[in-house]
Amino acid sequence: MTGSQKRVEQITSRDKDFAQWYTDVVKKAGLIDYSGVKGCVILRPYAYAVWENIQKVLDGMFKQTGHENVYMPLLIPESLLQKEKELIEGFAPEVAWVTHGGAEELSERLCIRPTSETLFCEHYHNTVHSWRDLPKLYNQWCSVVRWEKTTRPFLRHREFLWQEGHTVHATADEAIEETVAILETYAELCEKYLAMPVIKGPKTKNETFPGAAVTYAVECMMHDGRGLQAGTSHYFGDIFAKAFDIEFTDKDNTQKHPFQTSWGVSTRLIGGIIMVHGDDSGLILPPRIAPTQLVIVPISMHKEGVLDAAKDIKTRLLTAGIRASMDMSDQSPGWKFAEYEMKGVALRLEIGPRDLAEKMCVIVRRDTGEKLHVALNGLEKEIARLLDMVHDELLERARKNLAARTFDATGLDEMKAKLEKKIGFARAMWCGNAGCEQEINEKTSMRARCVPFEQEKIADTCVCCGSPAEKMVIFGLQY
């Protein structure tokens, strides 16, 4: 038995038990460790480096469009949290409460932020006075706490890392424009960097964020056909501005309430990456956010010239901006192959005495297993080309899965039967009635993912009640 086979046996087959496969990959690829508090996990260097790369891309996009980072406090007084009715109703059951500072009981309980709308609103109340102060395009990178009953690595933590943008604008139009522009930013992140195809659109009222007027989402499909909400962007109208008494003097010298948005993505994206791309050998990381894009495994390291050549290649690739690493440890090549397969490194470069003599090296693709003989001359360009190709093909593969697992349904029985045959997304017409949405959920367990921007009239009547229906909705099981 080779080292590679041994290692792969450590993880459950993806098609046999997707949930167990996921848990195995998360642990074996060295992404997380558990802490003594349920749902509070340790992001090990490999997982955190993925998050840093996502941060770098997204933070660059935010700053490019005029957003600024701030830091709001971790703790929210109970009275402040209660200022907006729907928000407190949505979050009260799941916040963690601080009651003591040192040995003393606090006069007012403080919650650990589950989200920071209230803090931003209070700050805007203090700092927005004139049209000159608008817009404020703020974002923060932080962790939030939600005391969930059931937890799962990356997908549902009690504490998770995210970014939360909170903006305030003079007009409703401007705020809506911002909400949608951010949704597009999230879609770009998912498709261009994470190789995850998305469906974009507003949520139904029932799925809307507490206190928001409209919630837009980017929805992704996992390999097993279930949906994952990858990011949301909320338009608040002036609901929060009124609750928090935020007012400004406009150019026409009248007092007005401004209009607000908020939006966020979290480390849950890492869960999405694992579940969209991974396979029975472990993780497959999209190269543009991978901590290591290529790993060099020298073959017959002790032979003359091999190590020097490998080091030289590493330097060349790093200089060309490729995130290359080299494994010079005394483990066997087989062990190393399996290790970097498990970790999902896009390309493996093998170089031994024979390759060296031919001024060639061997490149193995993680996603396809394809083996290529590549000339050392001009290697940088070829690696860059291959990394782009891997990205494109990962995206294409995920698109095919999405297409293969999306079906149309014109009635509930059909919807249920098709779902039972193959888990996936149902495209169905909906009358807009919340009662129908609930009935669909009760009968099929599916929930409305979103009302996609790209509409198609697949029938004239609601999939549930048969009344005339104008909107096509994507329904799905969800993480």
Add this chain to the structure above:
Amino acid sequence: MTGSQKRVEQITSRDKDFAQWYTDVVKKAGLIDYSGVKGCVILRPYAYAVWENIQKVLDGMFKQTGHENVYMPLLIPESLLQKEKELIEGFAPEVAWVTHGGAEELSERLCIRPTSETLFCEHYHNTVHSWRDLPKLYNQWCSVVRWEKTTRPFLRHREFLWQEGHTVHATADEAIEETVAILETYAELCEKYLAMPVIKGPKTKNETFPGAAVTYAVECMMHDGRGLQAGTSHYFGDIFAKAFDIEFTDKDNTQKHPFQTSWGVSTRLIGGIIMVHGDDSGLILPPRIAPTQLVIVPISMHKEGVLDAAKDIKTRLLTAGIRASMDMSDQSPGWKFAEYEMKGVALRLEIGPRDLAEKMCVIVRRDTGEKLHVALNGLEKEIARLLDMVHDELLERARKNLAARTFDATGLDEMKAKLEKKIGFARAMWCGNAGCEQEINEKTSMRARCVPFEQEKIADTCVCCGSPAEKMVIFGLQY
């Protein structure tokens, strides 16, 4: 009265009331806003951008030396916090306790991390088994909470941002080497980027971090002569490894306890920057970490060609890697001058029709007020040179203040008299007795800052008891 004068009158004079001056600058320069929770402040975009620049520099240095970032949970179970006796004794009086998740009381209280030694140790207990697993060079960027009685912006928050490095090594020598190497990294950050001269050395036992074997510190002097501990690096020996049962199989096949370090700097550095460099017109930011290094103020904006020329300059400077911004608002030039003086932007570039005709512009230095006529041709190089010069001169000015406010003392009366004449650092010989250290503090209010690496034998006997003394210690009042 010009706009500039009006604005300056808003802040107290630095030499009249340093504490009030500090509070004024922090608020008027737009660095912070207060939240509803005492000691938990909002870092506004300008302050957060300074922190981001510090992070970027430091994170680059850490990664360059093989450190990796991780994320540990915010919450620590009470039983875990209690595992190391000295640590819990040091921190128990000032931690915030979470007692409820949603409506339910927790079976065990959780504290919000005041520092994360215990979490790292538990993780190392789980993941360090063999010499192959060592060293682990981990760092995290996060916020911590300490329930302080008295608080002050940047200097003493109940919640503050910091980085905390935690490393584990096979040998004591290696761990000590790491502790000192990180101290040098902090010194480099302070001097090369923040223009803050430092004194480096170990702390006395009394000033050592709870649970540490040795604490090294970089100490800075503020403009008013008080000391600020800018960063600390702790060597733990195997104290924590034993308390947390961290063991590894060494190359010789025996089980051993590894050796650990931890080290950190926080947003308190921003307080240091303000108090070292600021003056009666407001903030002065060292250019290498300033969000904006140069601000362009177009003069007679409506005149033909002015705005285009200003925009062109901005593009040129940005392209050259200079953080330039431009103020095109309808405020008067006088208002703008005062605004960017308050915000401490190193250079102001004025350009009007006359300058344009001469292919020149005016540069005004924030630190000296000096006005320079600079040719537009070759502007990028000249600006880069000026920014370096500003940095060097800020550092030099701070060094002069440090020298002018440092005095030698051979007895307690002399020490007290010199301090009363001029607040500053005392260099004094110390016998090593904790009782003397306490007496010095009681009689002069000064505390031992550190035992500097650069020693000088200024007397033969202890400043307090007169016994033979070998060590020169720096004593000072502190923030």
